[in-house]
Amino acid sequence: MFGLGFLEVFPLVLIFVSLFGIITTNNAIKTIIYMTILNAGVITFWIILGSEYGTTTLPPIMVDDIISQTNYLERMADPLPSALMITAIVIGFAVTAVLIIILISIFRRYRSTDWRVIVPLAKKDYKGEFKPFEEDIPATPYPAKGKGPIISEYIKYPGPGLKREEKGGVK
Amino acid sequence: MSNTIYILFGLCLAALLLMVFERRVYRLIIYTGIFSLIMAGIYLFLGSPDVAMAEAAIGAFSVIFFIVVAEKYYRKYKKNRQLAAEGKEEKKHMEKPAKSFSWGNAIFGLLFVGGIAFLFLHFSPSMEAREYTTYLRDQFLVNAGHDVGGQNVIGAILMGYRIYDTLFEALLLVMAVTAVTQLSFFGDYAVKQGTQSVVKKDKVAFYSIRIISPLILIFGIYLIMNGHISAGGGFQGGVAVAAFFVCRYLIHNIYDLPVKKILSMEEIVFFALAVFTVLTVFIAPAVLQYETLRSETFQTIQLVSANALVGIKVACGFFVIFYRYIAVERTFE
Secondary structure, eight states: OTTOOHHHHHHHHHHHHHHHHHHHOOBHHHHHHHHHHHHHHHHHHHHHHHOTTGGGOBOSBOOHHHHTSTTHHHHBOOHHHHHHHHHHHHHHHHHHHHHHHHHHHHHHHHSOOBHHHHHHHHHHHHHTOOOOOTTOOOOOOOOOTTOSSOTTOOOOOOOTTSOHHHHTOOO | OHHHHHHHHHHHHHHHHHHHTOOOHHHHHHHHHHHHHHHHHHHHHTTOHHHHHHHHHIIIIIHHHHHHHHHHHHHHHHHHHHHHTTTSHHHHHHSOOSOOOOHHHHHHHHHHHHHHHHHHHHHSOOOTTOOOOOHHHHHHHHHHHHHTOSSBHHHHIIIIITHHHHHHHHHHHHHHHHHHHHHTOOSOOSOOOSOOOSGGGOHHHHHHHHHHHHHHHHHHHHHHHTTTTSSOOHHHHHHHHHHHHHHHHHHHOOOOSOHHHHHHHHHHHHHHHHHHHHIIIIIHHHHSOHHHHTSHHHHHHHHHHHHHHHHHHHHHHHHHHHHHHHHHHTTTO
């Protein structure tokens, strides 16, 4: 198809289906899920470009089992796309984590995860016409040292000396 | 063997179709996990075990965790606010719009995506020859053992040739952790006490997590320590170590580790990584002799320390993000 092999078409299918999903969905959570698929599609594309020999490609690790095979240097996967894609996966994770916490903040302000409700309210908010809901708690900044409620107000671990029931374990 | 990859592609496309036509969000999340796991299998078969590990750890575990927390928070918030918002404007926003599918939207999306796909495929060069071999590829494969050391060429690129990329990636993770920590402090600061974990009610899940979690910790440390001679490395091992602490939370159901201290620890480790990089890239070649610099001992120490620093940093960052998400999830209980 268009001069592409089957292996290259597969990530393109992923990319375009996820693009379609991003455009058409109304649910903000689904948008984020489709963005992760888009990320996976791009990564797959690069991995496939790096592996010329399909499933018989060898990993680029110079151990005896791999070096003893015939034509091992030719059959090895390209290490540069692999290294860059590890970076891409970790950055994709960081972006997803921040996006989801922003989504929760959006939900707290506009009380919805539907883009058809969020977008008009956000436009209003930008003009300064939007009135936050009564019980809305303003987003609080990170508390300064020695001030404000304490983050370290965590629950104390009962310690290993106690019995299992006291720790709250199963009977 | 060559059929395996096509079976995996088919499974992957099936999961994708299920995801596109699924309306219930929890099921969609499960399909996302299945999808990511199959993708990890595809990467493994295509000769990139490092990427497969990263995808399995991040796509199939972390992202799902976050999306579940977001959806759960949304539902609880809705349930909590539904009664109080009776007869107010707020209620109008919390109700779902009646029509969730529109033909205009779908047709526009199809045309748009189809147009982009056609343009992309029409103007892309022919790839049937499948000759992507570059000079860089051969250079990395042949010289990595001599230049950087170790047997894993991907690890050599990440920790040697392109260590500044790794450094900036770590910096980006620090920024993400800071952003999540900042944005997740709304309403209550402290996490309330009580038994919330559903895992405890299920004995099979409880005991299996309890048995598996120490193995996960050992596996993570193994990946970090052997990142230079086999598949793995700082990032994958760090995620595994963070997964151990999440399992610990699920077993004991207790929110007892200080987030602030771990956050500052992460920043210190990141600073140490930057200093270490400068030392090994700039100072060491000026001070040490060539034989020492290229000796196996020096290279091993350098790679293992860099992997360990990255591993600790990633573990701390992931752990802080997980704990903040757990705090968000526990808000209404």
